[in-house]
Structures are given as C-alpha cells and as structure tokens.
Amino acid sequence: MALLDLASRQYPDRIEAATVDHGLRAESAVEAEMVGEHCASRSIPHAILYPATPIQGSIQAEARAVRYALLEAWMDQRGLDWLLTAHHADDQLETLVMRLNRGSGVAGLAGVRARRGRILRPLLAVRKAELEAHVRAAGIPYVADPSNVDARFDRARLRGHLAQAAWLDPQAAARSAAALADTEEALGWMADRLYAERVTRGADALVLDSGDIPRELLRRLLARMMRDTAPDAPEPRGERIDQAIIQLCRGRRVSIGACVVTGGVHWSVRRAPPRRSP
Numbered sequence: 001m002a003l004l005d006l007a008s009r010q011y012p013d014r015i016e017a018a019t020v021d022h023g024l025r026a027e028s029a030v031e032a033e034m035v036g037e038h039c040a041s042r043s044i045p046h047a048i049l050y051p052a053t054p055i056q057g058s059i060q061a062e063a064r065a066v067r068y069a070l071l072e073a074w075m076d077q078r079g080l081d082w083l084l085t086a087h088h089a090d091d092q093l094e095t096l097v098m099r100l101n102r103g104s105g106v107a108g109l110a111g112v113r114a115r116r117g118r119i120l121r122p123l124l125a126v127r128k129a130e131l132e133a134h135v136r137a138a139g140i141p142y143v144a145d146p147s148n149v150d151a152r153f154d155r156a157r158l159r160g161h162l163a164q165a166a167w168l169d170p171q172a173a174a175r176s177a178a179a180l181a182d183t184e185e186a187l188g189w190m191a192d193r194l195y196a197e198r199v200t201r202g203a204d205a206l207v208l209d210s211g212d213i214p215r216e217l218l219r220r221l222l223a224r225m226m227r228d229t230a231p232d233a234p235e236p237r238g239e240r241i242d243q244a245i246i247q248l249c250r251g252r253r254v255s256i257g258a259c260v261v262t263g264g265v266h267w268s269v270r271r272a273p274p275r276r277s278p
Contacts, residue, residue: 017045018070019049020070021049023051024063072118084119086123089124090127091124092112096173105219111180127170208268223236230259258272
C-alpha cells in the first residue's frame with residue numbers, strides 16, 4: 001500500500017494495480033476488496049486476480065510462482081511496461097541470511113534483485129518500519145499478513161530471530177546485496193567473453209581451453225557448456241559442479257548430470273550415452 005501511494009504520486013495517471021487473491025485465508029477476499037476501494041478513491045485502475053486451481057505443495061513457493069504468472073499475464077493484457085513490487089530492506093536481509101545458510105555463491109548472495117526482466121523493486125533500501133510509518137501518517141488502509149509470523153514457514157521463523165538482533169543493519173545488508181549484484185553482472189559479462197574466446201565446438205563435444213581461468217569462471221563456463229550440450233536435462237547443483245571441477249583440474253573424467261566431461265588443459269563436454277535397459 002505504501003508503494004501504491006508513492007508510485008501514484010510519482011507517476012499520476014500512469015499506474016494500475018493488481019491484487020492476487022490466492023484464496024489461502026478467509027480474510028483475503030475482503031482485503032483484496034479493500035485495495036480495490038482505495039484504488040477507486042484515487043482513480044487508479046485495479047484488478048483482483050485469482051489462481052485457476054488451488055495452491056498445493058510448498059505453499060509459499062507455489063503461491064509465489066502462481067502470483068508472478070498471473071501478474072505477467074495481467075500486464076500483457078493491459079499493455080503495461082513494468083511490474084513494481086514492494087520488497088524492502090528487511091526482506092533483503094532475510095533473503096541474504098537464508099542463502100548464506102544454504103551455502104549460496106555470488107548469484108544467490110546478490111539477494112532480491114532491484115530489476116529482473118520487467119520487474120522493478122524500488123524500495124530495497126527502505127526499512128519496513130519506514131513504510132508502515134508512511135501509510136499510518138497518510139491514513140492509508142493496510143493489512144498485516146499473518147503468514148509473516150507463521151512459524152510453519154522458514155522465513156517467518158528467521159524473521160522472528162532477526163527481530164531480536166537489533167545490531168543487524170538491513171540497509172547495510174541491502175547495500176552489500178546491491179554490490180554483489182553488480183559483481184554477478186560483471187562475472188556474467190566476463191564469462192560470456194571467455195565462452196566466445198575459449199570454447200570451441202568439436203565433432204561431438206564442446207571443448208574449453210581452461211588454462212589460467214579462475215575457479216568461479218570455470219564453474220560458470222562448465223555449467224553453460226553442460227546446458228548447451230544437454231539443454232533438456234536438469235542442471236546439476238553448485239556443489240556437484242564444484243566437486244567435478246576438482247577432478248577435472250586433475251585431468252580426470254567425470255559424469256555429471258546428462259554429460260561426460262574430460263579434464264586436463266582442455267575440457268571436453270559430451271552428452272552421456274543413453275543407459276542400457278537391464
């Protein structure tokens with residue numbers, strides 16, 4: 001609701017709003033109508049979007065995927081250019097800590113991105129408390145989502161612990177995430193150049209001249225070579241790629257995912273032959 005107010009002030013008569021009602025709580029329909037009524041009072045077009053089928057499986061992950069799919073379709077239908085979401089500095093800190101706990105690399109620790117495709121997140125440097133203060137001062141209606149403190153969810157449990165660590169600075173964490181996002185972009189740019197310069201296509205394999213390439217860039221090049229060799233296969237997780245790189249640097253041959261990779265100075269990536277039926 002704070003983002004809605006700020007955006008409408010910054011871009012009058014140029015925004016629309018949508019609320020996704022996942023149908024997970026009895027109160028959600030009333031809350032969506034509340035947003036619609038507020039938008040009507042500000043002459044902002046508003047739509048309520050509903051999933052075609054009930055949310056199942058991992059509730060928060062599935063709801064997130066459905067939500068963005070609905071919003072993308074709504075944008076296309078309405079001819080809208082950008083989707084703004086209200087992720088803030090406290091969200092960013094939670095994301096960083098969760099990913100640190102999973103052993104994420106640079107890409108993961110870049111956290112929630114300020115821009116991804118058509119999605120913009122302009123409030124990543126702003127504290128949640130500041131946004132709450134804004135809506136209260138402006139008399140804007142808002143809702144405290146009970147799932148934010150529901151201990152069934154990992155993020156909610158983490159949020160409770162972080163609330164007790166007042167020494168942590170979410171805005172500083174947001175600056176670190178932004179710096180890591182810049183680093184990720186630079187590494188991607190460098191990996192693209194190296195791929196063009198060092199990877200060649202043989203008769204049945206992609207071949208990499210691996211000499212003097214730092215490990216992080218080797219990781220990215222190997223992952224891309226495997227994607228290009230077996231685009232229909234699931235991509236191996238980072239830990240498996242790291243283990244494979246150790247063996248490849250020793251000149252050994254490894255099977256990883258749907259590929260067979262031979263190491264040494266020149267790494268060759270081939271699609272693994274189909275397994276024989278017993």
